Amino acid sequence: xxxxxxxxxxxxxxxxxxxxxxxxxxxxxxxxxxxxxxxxxxxxxxxxxxxxxxxxxxxxxxxxxxxxxxxxxxxxxxxxxxxxxxxxxxxxxxxxxxxxxxxxxxxxxxxxxxxxxxxxxxxxxxxxxxxxxxxxxxxxxxxxxxxxxxxxxxxxxxxxxxxxxxxxxxxxxxxxxxxxxxxxxxxxxxxxxxxxxxxxxxxxxxxxxxxxxxxxxxxxxxxxxxxxxxxxxxxxxxxxxxxxxxxxxxxxxxxxxxxxxxxxxxxxxxxxxxxxxxxxxxxxxxxxxxxxxxxxxxxxxxxxxxxxxxxxxxxxxxxxxxxxxxxxxxxxxxxxxxxxxxxxxxxxxxxxxxxxxxxxxxxxxxxxxxxxxxxxxxxxxxxxxxxxxxxxxxxxxxxxxxxxxxxxxxxxxxxxxxxxxxxxxxxxxxxxxxxxxxxxxxxxxxxxxxxxxxxxxxxxxxxxxxxxxxxxxxxxxxxxxxxxxxx
Numbered sequence: 001x002x003x004x005x006x007x008x009x010x011x012x013x014x015x016x017x018x019x020x021x022x023x024x025x026x027x028x029x030x031x032x033x034x035x036x037x038x039x040x041x042x043x044x045x046x047x048x049x050x051x052x053x054x055x056x057x058x059x060x061x062x063x064x065x066x067x068x069x070x071x072x073x074x075x076x077x078x079x080x081x082x083x084x085x086x087x088x089x090x091x092x093x094x095x096x097x098x099x100x101x102x103x104x105x106x107x108x109x110x111x112x113x114x115x116x117x118x119x120x121x122x123x124x125x126x127x128x129x130x131x132x133x134x135x136x137x138x139x140x141x142x143x144x145x146x147x148x149x150x151x152x153x154x155x156x157x158x159x160x161x162x163x164x165x166x167x168x169x170x171x172x173x174x175x176x177x178x179x180x181x182x183x184x185x186x187x188x189x190x191x192x193x194x195x196x197x198x199x200x201x202x203x204x205x206x207x208x209x210x211x212x213x214x215x216x217x218x219x220x221x222x223x224x225x226x227x228x229x230x231x232x233x234x235x236x237x238x239x240x241x242x243x244x245x246x247x248x249x250x251x252x253x254x255x256x257x258x259x260x261x262x263x264x265x266x267x268x269x270x271x272x273x274x275x276x277x278x279x280x281x282x283x284x285x286x287x288x289x290x291x292x293x294x295x296x297x298x299x300x301x302x303x304x305x306x307x308x309x310x311x312x313x314x315x316x317x318x319x320x321x322x323x324x325x326x327x328x329x330x331x332x333x334x335x336x337x338x339x340x341x342x343x344x345x346x347x348x349x350x351x352x353x354x355x356x357x358x359x360x361x362x363x364x365x366x367x368x369x370x371x372x373x374x375x376x377x378x379x380x381x382x383x384x385x386x387x388x389x390x391x392x393x394x395x396x397x398x399x400x401x402x403x404x405x406x407x408x409x410x411x412x413x414x415x416x417x418x419x420x421x422x423x424x425x426x427x428x429x430x431x432x433x434x435x436x437x438x439x440x441x442x443x444x445x446x447x448x449x450x451x452x453x454x455x456x457x458x459x460x461x462x463x464x465x466x467x468x469x470x471x472x473x474x475x476x477x478x479x480x481x482x483x484x485x486x487x
Contacts, residue, residue, distance in 0.1 A: 076142035077110035092194035231262035242286035254341035268381035404459035
């Protein structure tokens with residue numbers, strides 16, 4: 001008995017390691033229906049069985065055909081799909097991520113669609129939170145990566161928490177539905193594809209895979225109705241066409257020009273987000289050209305259409321967009337503050353000229369900057385964190401003309417010097433200011449010591465007279481103020 005107890009306490013235990021599943025490209029990791037229930041959620045629930053029925057209406061594209069590279073897949077997205085499927089729910093990677101995977105591009109982010117409600121998703125993942133009012137979503141957090149999970153949407157005319165305005169624009173849309181209904185609610189066929197990375201199948205309800213192969217961008221349903229539901233889709237079709245090199249289907253393109261006025265009803269914050277995506281897509285020049293062709297640029301940025309019709313204004317804006325595209329396509333970051341500062345600069349110049357008639361140049365410039373920011377805020381709500389930097393870039397431009405005394409040294413150490421210098425170089429390249437000014441600052445920044453001092457120009461500005469400080473009043477021995485106080 002003592003020996004048995006001794007062996008039990010001190011004999012090493014050998015635990016059989018569980019074999020790791022290999023993620024191969026040719027074989028599924030796990031059968032589609034092999035769900036394991038967790039967190040008290042029963043596998044094979046009624047909704048999941050219903051969605052399996054809807055799968056029958058989809059074209060199922062196997063790995064042998066789509067050849068999606070698993071190396072392009074986010075580990076967090078894979079864990080999200082796996083967690084939901086083990087809990088007994090349907091779950092797929094959807095939207096632009098599937099489209100990019102099929103185009104052999106690395107997706108910027110991953111969205112997941114499921115038949116689980118936001119509350120059910122929230123219970124499956126400990127680090128998650130429910131967000132949104134127009135349509136409730138769940139953000140599932142994996143370290144620095146966030147996976148956005150949405151519940152399959154139903155038609156907004158169905159019974160539920162939905163509301164549209166008089167023009168047909170969807171204001172609130174918390175109507176849940178089936179997998180097939182969710183696919184129909186997507187905007188374009190290339191965005192209505194569902195990818196299951198576990199069994200490596202792509203579900204296609206609207207010939208989106210064929211459209212990708214054909215290089216075609218096509219709206220699901222009646223384009224006029226879909227644009228009325230969400231006018232931002234008119235900007236999105238232009239952006240995706242330019243970004244992906246897809247040709248817009250004629251029926252999808254036809255209503256855009258005559259329905260452009262609907263963008264006036266879009267909240268400024270949504271409009272700003274979409275315009276930011278458009279200008280930072282790496283294909284901003286193509287996007288702006290497409291906007292002009294469809295007459296969508298009027299009013300998005302105040303009088304941008306007028307700026308683009310002026311020789312110097314158009315050259316300046318196009319140089320800025322080209323610079324932004326080159327940075328993004330080369331893998332570098334682009335500053336939205338710098339971009340919007342360039343787009344609105346000629347409006348600032350126009351307002352500045354009018355204010356200079358009544359006040360000194362620098363106060364006039366600040367008045368012009370505030371006016372332009374306030375005007376554009378009515379249609380395009382640029383965030384305050386961007387407008388503050390934009391004003392700094394604009395405000396530093398007159399200081400580049402001051403090349404005497406200590407002023408140039410102070411400008412070099414300014415936190416926004418580099419952005420303001422790049423802005424100056426664009427002005428030089430467009431012909432707005434002499435190229436000699438930009439060359440001087442380039443040489444001055446690279447010079448050192450006496451060489452830098454030798455470059456300074458003669459200070460011809462009038463010297464400011466120093467004000468004499470008033471003599472402080474003194475007290476006599478008795479604590480009374482003496483007559484020196486009146487001197």
